[in-house]
Amino acid sequence: xxATSSEHALARVLSxxxxxxxxxxxxxxxxxxxxxxDALLEGGTSSDLLARVMxxxxxxxxxxxxxxxxxxxxxxxxxxRYGP
Numbered sequence: 520x521x522a523t524s525s526e527h528a529l530a531r532v533l534s535x536x537x538x539x540x541x542x543x544x545x546x547x548x549x550x551x552x553x554x555x556x557d558a559l560l561e562g563g564t565s566s567d568l569l570a571r572v573m574x575x576x577x578x579x580x581x582x583x584x585x586x587x588x589x590x591x592x593x594x595x596x597x598x599x600r601y602g603p
């Protein structure tokens with residue numbers, strides 16, 4: 520059984536929120552469902568539903584800032600001594 524585009528969009532939103540360490544409470548899940556519902560009501564094709572939903576995601580949820588890993592160890596220039 521294949522999932523519909525709305526089921527796929529809802530699953531993607533919930534997975535994204537979980538990966539952002541946002542607990543999936545009842546309120547969060549209802550808000551995500553409302554986001555998908557609003558995108559469906561807007562119209563358009565089902566193929567661009569996911570793009571519309573993900574574009575609106577930051578407007579509905581306060582998402583954490585992206586974490587950039589610190590380069591370890593510190594980068595330093597050095598010679599690898601290819602000469603004689």
